[in-house]
Amino acid sequence: MPVSQNNTLKIYNSLSGKKEVFTPITPGYVGMYVCGPTVYSQVHLGNCRTFMSFDMIFRYLKHLGFKVRYVRNITDAGHLENDAEEGEDKIAKKARLEQIEPMEVVQKYTVDFHNILTQFNLLPPSIEPTATGHIIEQIQIIDEIIAKGFAYHINGSVYFDVQKFNETHDYGKLSGRKLEDMLANTRSLTAQDEKKSPQDFALWKKAEPQHIMRWPSQWGDGFPGWHLECTAMSTKYLGKTFDIHGGGMDLKFPHHECEIAQAEATNEVSPVKYWMHANMLTLNGKKMSKSTDNNILPGEIFTGENNIFSKPFTASVVRFFMMQAHYTSILDLSNEALLASEKGHSRLMDALKQLDSVVVGTHTDFDLKSWEDKCYTAMNDDFNTPILIAHLFEGVKEINLLKEGTHQISQADKVHFSAMLKAFVFDILGLKEGEEMATNSHTPALIEMLIKLRKEARDNKDFTTSDAIRDQLLALGIQLKDGAEGTTFSLS
Numbered sequence: 283m284p285v286s287q288n289n290t291l292k293i294y295n296s297l298s299g300k301k302e303v304f305t306p307i308t309p310g311y312v313g314m315y316v317c318g319p320t321v322y323s324q325v326h327l328g329n330c331r332t333f334m335s336f337d338m339i340f341r342y343l344k345h346l347g348f349k350v351r352y353v354r355n356i357t358d359a360g361h362l363e364n365d366a367e368e369g370e371d372k373i374a375k376k377a378r379l380e381q382i383e384p385m386e387v388v389q390k391y392t393v394d395f396h397n398i399l400t401q402f403n404l405l406p407p408s409i410e411p412t413a414t415g416h417i418i419e420q421i422q423i424i425d426e427i428i429a430k431g432f433a434y435h436i437n438g439s440v441y442f443d444v445q446k447f448n449e450t451h452d453y454g455k456l457s458g459r460k461l462e463d464m465l466a467n468t469r470s471l472t473a474q475d476e477k478k479s480p481q482d483f484a485l486w487k488k489a490e491p492q493h494i495m496r497w498p499s500q501w502g503d504g505f506p507g508w509h510l511e512c513t514a515m516s517t518k519y520l521g522k523t524f525d526i527h528g529g530g531m532d533l534k535f536p537h538h539e540c541e542i543a544q545a546e547a548t549n550e551v552s553p554v555k556y557w558m559h560a561n562m563l564t565l566n567g568k569k570m571s572k573s574t575d576n577n578i579l580p581g582e583i584f585t586g587e588n589n590i591f592s593k594p595f596t597a598s599v600v601r602f603f604m605m606q607a608h609y610t611s612i613l614d615l616s617n618e619a620l621l622a623s624e625k626g627h628s629r630l631m632d633a634l635k636q637l638d639s640v641v642v643g644t645h646t647d648f649d650l651k652s653w654e655d656k657c658y659t660a661m662n663d664d665f666n667t668p669i670l671i672a673h674l675f676e677g678v679k680e681i682n683l684l685k686e687g688t689h690q691i692s693q694a695d696k697v698h699f700s701a702m703l704k705a706f707v708f709d710i711l712g713l714k715e716g717e718e719m720a721t722n723s724h725t726p727a728l729i730e731m732l733i734k735l736r737k738e739a740r741d742n743k744d745f746t747t748s749d750a751i752r753d754q755l756l757a758l759g760i761q762l763k764d765g766a767e768g769t770t771f772s773l774s
């Protein structure tokens with residue numbers, strides 16, 4: 283393990299409200315569950331931030347040498363409009379509007395989700411289960427909760443009895459809410475409500491005749507409640523109690539509170555050791571959201587086709603921008619912020635390339651060991667990527683001193699320094715090398731400009747300059763081809 287032993291990983295646990303030393307249930311292994319997307323529309327950049335935060339966490343845990351089983355689900359049924367207890371299923375509604383099968387909606391937006399996450403260089407999870415693939419498991423859990431007396435069946439639907447549960451357990455312990463306050467602050471039930479209490483939530487909903495996503499059960503045709511799928515899939519693949527459960531801050535209540543209630547009602551043990559919540563990405567100071575127009579799609583940033591930004595930005599620059607904030611802080615997206623990140627990103631990438639060509643000396647001036655320790659201390663302090671990035675820029679400063687010849691570095695230290703920088707930049711932060719070239723929309727125009735300058739040099743018989751332009755472009759992966767029609771180029 284590359285980390286010094288006195289430097290242990292601490293995680294902010296939303297359940298205790300404290301940073302705690304991370305001790306996995308089984309030494310060497312980590313079980314991590316993160317709530318995945320509801321695949322009824324394209325993922326916006328806010329969703330991507332949450333998944334990117336947990337990707338960085340997954341990457342760092344793996345870097346520390348843990349064997350991580352990372353489960354991230356796909357919600358393809360049961361999530362009703364406005365995250366409510368009544369109303370249309372989000373996927374079924376989209377299918378109705380587009381006049382296609384619900385599973386066509388699911389397929390289309392699952393593929394879109396994967397494509398976007400690949401562009402942002404996210405690693406695939408170990409298991410990516412779907413809600414519709416686990417209906418039987420969900421029905422089994424409902425049976426057990428009814429048998430334990432914490433749920434009731436009425437008119438083909440089953441509801442979780444929150445008040446009954448709260449007599450022996452603590453409903454609200456994650457979100458810090460008290461059931462009495464919740465009851466005092468919610469509207470009272472109307473005559474047509476089937477629930478005993480407004481806080482009760484659906485485990486199984488009876489499917490009305492027009493509801494297309496339906497499954498047979500002992501309570502009649504219906505579909506599972508949204509909170510249930512995560513309990514079924516997390517405990518199936520990670521056990522009754524597992525290490526980490528993550529998701530966006532907006533899922534803490536009611537979704538995660540209900541997950542705890544369901545799991546405790548079924549298994550009599552608390553399901554999760556460390557609850558982690560990633561904070562929201564805002565645009566113009568307001569939460570980015572699918573249901574309002576306040577959002578931007580990643581594709582609109584990569585192509586520059588939007589009214590918010592002055593130019594296109596690459597996926598790696600956007601990822602770097604996200605990593606410059608701590609995952610528990612709110613982050614606001616703006617043109618200025620992305621422009622600044624782009625500058626920082628290219629300074630970092632340039633420095634990495636330049637380190638390779640630094641001439642080695644007889645000794646090392648830089649305190650490499652203390653720099654490395656500071657980088658790990660930052661990451662071990664609840665994955666503090668902004669502090670890590672500040673230390674990486676100290677590394678950039680050192681590379682500049684080496685280039686100028688003000689400082690020296692030995693061969694062995696140069697190899698180690700380069701390996702550590704690359705581990706932090708590529709393996710842990712997940713930035714992508716050389717990506718700027720291929721996707722920046724200004725690149726072709728810039729290459730054409732250099733082709734013109736090279737032609738002018740050749741016309742003037744300045745072959746040193748013309749050859750230098752050709753060779754340096756080649757080193758960047760851009761190959762020039764001289765033909766009868768002039769010079770063309772290809773990107774490798």
Ligand code: AMP
Pocket residue numbers: 317318319320321327328329330331332529530531532533561562563564569570571572
């Ligand atoms: P959904 O597909 O709506 O269930 O959301 C998928 C994930 O994205 C959840 O973990 C949400 O908490 C998260 N999320 C939604 N909006 C934002 C946002 N503006 N910033 C960060 N994460 C978000």
Ligand code: ZN
Pocket residue numbers: 316317318512529537
């Ligand atoms: Zn969930």
